[in-house]
Amino acid sequence: MEAKKRFLELKKAWIDAKGNSDLRAQIDSETDAFFNSLTDAQRDEVIEATDSEFSRIHVEITDINETLDVRDLLADILPIVSISHLSRIYFGKSASWFYQRMNGNIVHGKPAKFTPDEVKILSQALGELSEKFSRTSKRLAV
Amino acid sequence: MSDDKALKAREEELIENLNFFLRNYNRLIAIGYRQTVLDAEIRSLEDELKKMSRRI
Numbered sequence: 001m002e003a004k005k006r007f008l009e010l011k012k013a014w015i016d017a018k019g020n021s022d023l024r025a026q027i028d029s030e031t032d033a034f035f036n037s038l039t040d041a042q043r044d045e046v047i048e049a050t051d052s053e054f055s056r057i058h059v060e061i062t063d064i065n066e067t068l069d070v071r072d073l074l075a076d077i078l079p080i081v082s083i084s085h086l087s088r089i090y091f092g093k094s095a096s097w098f099y100q101r102m103n104g105n106i107v108h109g110k111p112a113k114f115t116p117d118e119v120k121i122l123s124q125a126l127g128e129l130s131e132k133f134s135r136t137s138k139r140l141a142v
Numbered sequence: 143m144s145d146d147k148a149l150k151a152r153e154e155e156l157i158e159n160l161n162f163f164l165r166n167y168n169r170l171i172a173i174g175y176r177q178t179v180l181d182a183e184i185r186s187l188e189d190e191l192k193k194m195s196r197r198i
Contacts, residue, residue, distance in 0.1 A: 047174060050175065058190065061156065064153070103149065111152060
């Protein structure tokens with residue numbers, strides 16, 4: 001597992017060195033030396049690590065797309081409802097909790113998102129609010 | 143309120159990850175990664191990232 005660990009360290013170092021071409025060149029040389037030193041078993045480790053990273057990127061893209069789906073659906077609603085009220089009444093949370101999930105913020109090192117159960121609660125909450133709007137609309141029309 | 147900063151940062155991290163693998167494309171082939179699989183994977187990730195980026 002040492003080769004995988006080193007490979008991921010080199011990847012992180014290269015990414016973190018964005019904007020610093022000298023440092024990236026240095027990491028590139030280290031990566032070259034690393035690849036040239038691999039045994040057959042270590043080569044397999046690096047290939048597996050690469051596959052795992054590709055899978056992770058796919059999952060992360062799906063995750064971001066799901067956040068964008070919720071955000072897009074809420075775009076018309078947000079200006080006309082109190083997120084503070086919605087969060088407190090239906091989730092027992094603050095408005096910032098809600099926005100962290102809607103915006104996919106990193107919270108405690110992990111991207112925040114609505115769980116499937118929270119999406120259901122949100123759907124039910126908007127349904128209830130919709131009924132309240134409808135009832136009030138009908139009363140006003142009388 | 144709606145804020146793209148966090149999603150933009152996550153998008154940037156994914157793009158840089160992909161760039162790292164593009165940078166090491168020849169090295170990965172040299173250690174035995176199948177080129178057709180690598181090409182397909184990279185193309186797929188590029189497409190997904192492009193579609194996602196347009197939405198942010």
